[in-house]
Amino acid sequence: MRDRALVRLRAWPPGTTIGRSGGRRYMVCKSVFAGGRSVKLVATELGGSDYISLNLYDLTGGARLVPCEMPxxxxxxxxxxxxRESAG
Structure with a gap:
């Protein structure tokens, strides 16, 4: 499941997009730094209180996923x- 998660994170478009996960809607903001070697993603549940925040670092020894204060x-x-939520 970790590999699938990393593939989805890398494929997610930069900027702010509406998405769904676990049956909930989120405003998802992805920022890319250092020529794509560093990614920050923040997701805020729309109409709820859930919040996801993480960083991904592509290091010489492999990808390092670093959640912000969550498992x-x-x-x-x-x-x-x-x-991604469809536009229509």
């Missing part, structure tokens, strides 16, 4: 289920 498993589950 890694929670972030991986969120990312693995994250889908």
């Amino acid at each position: 890694v498993a929670r972030v991986i589950t969120f990312l693995a289920d994250l889908e």
Whole structure:
């Protein structure tokens, strides 16, 4: 599941987009730094109180996923289920 989560994070478009995960809607903001080697993602549940925040660093030794004050498993589950909401 971790690999699927990282693939989804890397494929998520930069900027702010509406998405769904775990049956909830989120405003998802992705920022990319250092030529794509550093990614920050923040997701705020729309109409709720859930909040996801994480950083991903692509290091020589491999990817390092760093959640912000939450368990890694929670972030991986969120990312693995994250889908962009269709415009229509």
